[in-house]
Amino acid sequence: MTAMTAPTRSDAPAVLSTASRRGARQDLRALPDALRSEWSKLTTVRATKVMLALTIGIGAIAAFATAKLVTDEVLTVSQVFVYPAVFTAVFAAVSGILSFTSEVQHGTLAVTLSAQPARRVIATSKSIMAVAIGATLGIAGMVAAAAGAAVGGLALGSSSAIAATTGWALLYTSTAATIGLGLGMITRHSAGAISGLLVWWFVGENLLRTFISPSVGRFLPFDAGYRTLGVGSNFDTPEILAAALRPPQYALVFVTFAAIVLVAGATLLNRRDAS
Numbered sequence: 001m002t003a004m005t006a007p008t009r010s011d012a013p014a015v016l017s018t019a020s021r022r023g024a025r026q027d028l029r030a031l032p033d034a035l036r037s038e039w040s041k042l043t044t045v046r047a048t049k050v051m052l053a054l055t056i057g058i059g060a061i062a063a064f065a066t067a068k069l070v071t072d073e074v075l076t077v078s079q080v081f082v083y084p085a086v087f088t089a090v091f092a093a094v095s096g097i098l099s100f101t102s103e104v105q106h107g108t109l110a111v112t113l114s115a116q117p118a119r120r121v122i123a124t125s126k127s128i129m130a131v132a133i134g135a136t137l138g139i140a141g142m143v144a145a146a147a148g149a150a151v152g153g154l155a156l157g158s159s160s161a162i163a164a165t166t167g168w169a170l171l172y173t174s175t176a177a178t179i180g181l182g183l184g185m186i187t188r189h190s191a192g193a194i195s196g197l198l199v200w201w202f203v204g205e206n207l208l209r210t211f212i213s214p215s216v217g218r219f220l221p222f223d224a225g226y227r228t229l230g231v232g233s234n235f236d237t238p239e240i241l242a243a244a245l246r247p248p249q250y251a252l253v254f255v256t257f258a259a260i261v262l263v264a265g266a267t268l269l270n271r272r273d274a275s
Helices: 012-044 047-069 083-106 107-113 121-151 161-185 190-211 223-228 238-242 245-270
Strands: none
Touching: 012 107, 012 223, 047 083, 047 121, 083 107, 083 121, 083 161, 083 190, 083 223, 107 121, 121 161, 121 190, 121 245, 161 190, 161 223, 190 245, 223 245
16 A cells, blocks of 8 residues: 655645635636526616616606706707716616625525625626616616607707717726625615615715815816716816816726726625524
């Protein structure tokens, strides 16, 4: 009989590398099933349908009202169709939050983790579906807003920038959804995450922009996300305009913030108990 020997220190990295590759392959094979499960949840829960209906309704009404009430400048459909994107981004972020917190609050997260113990697979599948729901709401909101603006009597206008603006808007709404998912994984509480998100988005950042230097304020994440659309604010001072970034730079700020929040949420998901 030959004696069994433990792997030498030089062999250990190779063993770990092989195990890591095997784990990665298993995760990739498990991802399609996890995505189908997440898709089933999103398409059957009432919250998703409510968010879609709100996106369409508010997008159309906001664009129609803009077409009818704004008389001091000439507007076109090609400009107005993206104006309600901030509302769409809010609904996308809320959908991202609920995609995780609803499972925690209804006690189904433990079932999900039992079916798929690899938590990084769960985090990845939820992130992909968050991007998908953000993009879906973004498309629905822009189509509804374009229809509302047309019904309001606006002409189409120049179509040369529509494709680029649409791309920035989809980045905005999809990234907002991933931020919502990350906040949901961090807080595990729907009301807390949603209220915290809205307070920071619409109160905190506006107050900060009033008191901090424009060279610092341009890095506020949600303001940066909205400015990727090329839509300014009537409250912008000459100093704010002078410190403004270009849309790709604003996008980098927003996406970096989303990545930080999402990584933090995924890390906590990996370390916390299922309950």
